[in-house]
Every structure is written in C-alpha cells, then in structure tokens.
Amino acid sequence: QYLSRIADHQHLNVFTEVYADEARCRADELDTSRATQTATPGRLHGMVIGIKDVLSYAGHDLRAGSRILDGFEAQFTATAIERLLAEDAIIIGRQNCDEFAMGSSNENSAFGPVRNAADPTRVPGGSSGGSAVAVQAGLCLASIGSDTGGSVRQPAAFCGVVGLKPTYGRVSRWGLVAYASSFDCIGPIANTPTDAALLLEVMAGPDEFDSTVSSQPVDTYASPLEREQPARIAYLIDGIESEGVSPAVREATQRAIDTLRAAGHVVEPVTLSLLKHLLPTYYVLTTAEASSNLSRFDGVRYGHRATEGVTDLISMYKKSRTEGFGPEVRKRILLGTFALSASYYDAYYTKAQQVRRLVRDETERVFAQYDFLIMPTTPTPAFILGEKSADPLQMYLADIFTVQANVTGYPAISIPNGTDPNGDGPALPIGLQLMAPPFKERALVTMAETYL
Numbered sequence: 118q119y120l121s122r123i124a125d126h127q128h129l130n131v132f133t134e135v136y137a138d139e140a141r142c143r144a145d146e147l148d149t150s151r152a153t154q155t156a157t158p159g160r161l162h163g164m165v166i167g168i169k170d171v172l173s174y175a176g177h178d179l180r181a182g183s184r185i186l187d188g189f190e191a192q193f194t195a196t197a198i199e200r201l202l203a204e205d206a207i208i209i210g211r212q213n214c215d216e217f218a219m220g221s222s223n224e225n226s227a228f229g230p231v232r233n234a235a236d237p238t239r240v241p242g243g244s245s246g247g248s249a250v251a252v253q254a255g256l257c258l259a260s261i262g263s264d265t266g267g268s269v270r271q272p273a274a275f276c277g278v279v280g281l282k283p284t285y286g287r288v289s290r291w292g293l294v295a296y297a298s299s300f301d302c303i304g305p306i307a308n309t310p311t312d313a314a315l316l317l318e319v320m321a322g323p324d325e326f327d328s329t330v331s332s333q334p335v336d337t338y339a340s341p342l343e344r345e346q347p348a349r350i351a352y353l354i355d356g357i358e359s360e361g362v363s364p365a366v367r368e369a370t371q372r373a374i375d376t377l378r379a380a381g382h383v384v385e386p387v388t389l390s391l392l393k394h395l396l397p398t399y400y401v402l403t404t405a406e407a408s409s410n411l412s413r414f415d416g417v418r419y420g421h422r423a424t425e426g427v428t429d430l431i432s433m434y435k436k437s438r439t440e441g442f443g444p445e446v447r448k449r450i451l452l453g454t455f456a457l458s459a460s461y462y463d464a465y466y467t468k469a470q471q472v473r474r475l476v477r478d479e480t481e482r483v484f485a486q487y488d489f490l491i492m493p494t495t496p497t498p499a500f501i502l503g504e505k506s507a508d509p510l511q512m513y514l515a516d517i518f519t520v521q522a523n524v525t526g527y528p529a530i531s532i533p534n535g536t537d538p539n540g541d542g543p544a545l546p547i548g549l550q551l552m553a554p555p556f557k558e559r560a561l562v563t564m565a566e567t568y569l
C-alpha cells in the first residue's frame with residue numbers, strides 16, 4: 118500500500134530512494150516470523166518508517182541532500198535506526214531534505230524541492246521536508262528527521278502532522294550527519310503524539326558511541342501520565358501579538374489557550390526578553406559549528422572529487438568543495454569561518470555563547486513557575502515555493518519560535534492546531550508548539566495527546 122502511494126505521489130519529490138524490494142522482503146520475513154511464532158514480535162512490528170537523508174544506514178547511499186556526497190555509501194547504521202530495526206520496523210526509504218539540514222523550506226536540496234501535499238505550490242518547511250510530507254501524504258506511517266533549529270517541528274507544522282524534538286542528548290547522534298553538534302537532535306514525525314512517543318522510547322537512551330548522550334533512564338513516553346492537578350502553562354505573548362504572526366495563526370493559538378483554560382489549566386502570558394537575540398545567537402553558533410563539522414568533506418575522504426583544472430592538493434580541495442556544496446551551505450561555512458577567525462572570535466562566537474547561557478537562564482526561570490510553555494510553531498503557515506529564496510533573513514524568521522528549544526536543549530513538540538482557510542486556495546495547516554523542561558517528554562506527550 119505504501120509503495121503504491123509513493124508511486125502515485127512522485128510529484129511531491131519526497132523520497133530520494135525507495136527500498137522497495139528490501140522493504141517487501143522484510144515485511145514477508147516479519148509476517149512469517151509472526152505466523153510461525155518463531156520470535157516475540159518487536160514493539161514496532163511491521164511499522165513502516167522513512168528516514169531523512171542525513172541518517173546512516175549501512176549498505177545504503179547517504180547524500181545529506183548534497184552533491185558532495187555523490188557515490189558515498191554508509192558504512193554503519195545510526196544507533197537510532199539500529200534500535201528501530203531491532204524492534205521490527207521496516208525502513209522504506211531515504212527522504213529528501215535541505216542540504217546538510219540547512220534550511221526552512223526544503224528548497225536547498227541538490228535533489229530539488231519537496232512540495233507540500235496540502236498545496237503543491239507551497240513549501241513543506243525544512244529541513245526535514247520530505248519526512249513531514251511522507252507522513253502527511255500517507256507514504257509511510259512515520260519518519261525520522263533531525264532538528265537543529267526546528268527542522269522536525271517546523272515542517273510538521275506546515276504539513277499538519279506531529280513533530281517531536283527530544284531533550285538534547287536523549288537520542289544518540291551516532292550515525293547522524295553533523296550540522297551543529299551541540300544543537301542536533303534526532304526526532305520522530307508521526308500522525309499522533311503517541312506514535313512519536315513510541316518511536317522516541319525505542320530510539321532513546323545511553324549509547325557508547327555518543328559521549329553527549331544522557332544516561333537518564335528512558336521513560337515510557339507513549340503511556341500517559343496521571344495528572345492530579347491542573348497544569349501551569351505559560352504562553353508567549355509574542356506568539357500572539359507580534360506583527361509577524363499571521364491573523365489565522367494568532368486565532369488558532371488563542372483558541373488553543375482557551376481550550377486549555379476550559380480544561381481547567383492555569384494559562385498565563387509571559388515574555389522572553391531575549392527573543393530578538395535568539396536567531397542571531399543561533400546562526401552565529403550553528404554556522405561556527407558547521408564550518409568545523411563540514412571541513413571533513415574535502416574531496417579525499419568522502420564522495421565527490423573534482424578532477425578538471427586540478428593542479429595540486431589545495432586546488433583539489435577548493436574545487437571539490439566549490440562544486441560539491443550548494444550556495445546556502447557555502448554561505449554558512451563562510452559565515453562560521455568568519456565567526457571563528459582570530460580577530461572576530463570574541464566579538465561573535467564567545468559573545469553568542471554567553472547569550473546562549475542567558476537564554477537558558479531565562480528559560481529556566483520560566484519553567485521554575487510553569488510546567489509548559491506554548492506558542493505557535495511558526496509565525497505563518499507554509500509559504501509559496503520561491504517566495505523567500507531571495508531574502509535569507511525572512512527565511513530565517515520562519516524559525517523564530519523553534520530555535521529556543523535547541524539553544525537551551527529543552528524538548529518541544531509541534532502538533533496540528535487547525536488550519537488557515539486561505540481564501541480560495543486549499544486550507545493550510547497550522548502548528549502549536551509545546552515546550553517542557555529537560556527529560557519531561559512524557560508529560561509533554563500526555564499534554565499534547567490529552568488536552569489538545
């Protein structure tokens with residue numbers, strides 16, 4: 118069923134590779150083992166999952182949406198994917214994404230843009246655009262994406278599905294192509310918070326291959342918590358009142374606040390004094406980390422190597438990288454190199470690290486008083502393809518509400534929150550974001566599943 122749906126939805130450009138034969142074989146094997154009762158069925162028995170093209174899967178190509186990885190095949194399997202397979206999931210294919218997960222619209226992929234199934238003239242969001250549309254269009258039951266500044270939540274919001282970014286360090290990053298290592302999180306995209314939680318339960322937990330992974334015990338995220346008292350919920354005033362927030366998003370967010378109040382929760386407004394510093398902080402730090410992480414793509418160790426006009430080793434590096442990386446990735450490597458250069462390091466990198474700490478402190482102060490913080494996932498619904506391509510600052514604003522969770526490492530979920538009727542066009546999904554303190558994913562999912 119999924120394979121035929123994939124064939125019918127080629128125009129959305131979701132999958133860069135479909136493992137048709139392999140997936141069918143595995144499904145047969147799982148059916149046989151069930152019928153003959155040779156093994157206890159895993160917790161994800163037969164669940165059909167797609168993976169973003171930044172996750173290593175041994176014996177399969179890996180491109181990270183980039184030409185620089187042309188011809189590269191993964192040598193090992195990401196811990197998160199290994200764990201899904203161990204619970205009998207079926208991996209159906211590799212999903213299109215922005216190059217090295219840099220983008221908010223999936224227009225930065227070397228394999229062409231992904232289209233939003235609600236309106237194919239619009240972007241799906243990014244960078245896990247293919248992964249979100251795959252769930253939206255029913256091309257698999259769930260997807261695994263990565264979220265460095267919103268890449269799971271923002272496309273989930275644009276596509277009317279659920280995206281969960283866990284606490285930093287909850288899921289091992291082993292086998293995830295690095296963008297900004299102190300921000301990167303692997304996270305599920307699914308139809309319901311409970312499905313996303315089940316995938317998190319399976320993927321989470323200690324791993325000897327990632328030294329930043331947490332040793333906190335993994336909770337049963339998919340089974341709801343009993344709640345004895347009303348929750349204390351803060352909502353971000355800017356999420357409602359700020360100029361950039363579209364009227365439909367504002368109304369939808371207000372309705373969610375009213376629903377939560379009607380359910381007996383305490384819902385109060387808060388401000389974040391550092392809100393306007395979030396994106397600059399995020400972009401200084403992530404480009405700095407990216408410039409270092411992406412230095413390994415040098416034409417020698419992986420993928421594409423330039424041959425024409427190459428005279429010596431340095432010219433081979435330069436030509437390979439110039440030909441292999443797309444414009445957004447090149448721009449970010451330059452920005453990050455600048456921020457880390459000897460004369461500007463203190464002015465940019467050190468300062469951004471200090472602001473990062475202040476953002477965390479301010480976020481901790483909010484959560485000293487509240488159990489959750491809510492706001493729209495994005496200021497507007499999905500925009501038209503090409504609309505923001507010429508204006509990077511406008512594009513970066515799509516992440517204004519999502520980056521806080523990555524700057525601080527807090528967990529957050531985006532859930533569908535109605536639609537923008539959008540005049541004569543097709544209705545466009547709107548997302549609501551809930552954030553919770555570190556390792557409170559179970560409470561987060563319970564709130565998302567039960568009250569909204």
Ligand code: GLN
Pocket residue numbers: 218219220221243244263264265266267268269296403516
């Ligand atoms: N859109 C943001 C960026 O371009 C976030 C991307 C992500 O989370 N990977 O950096």
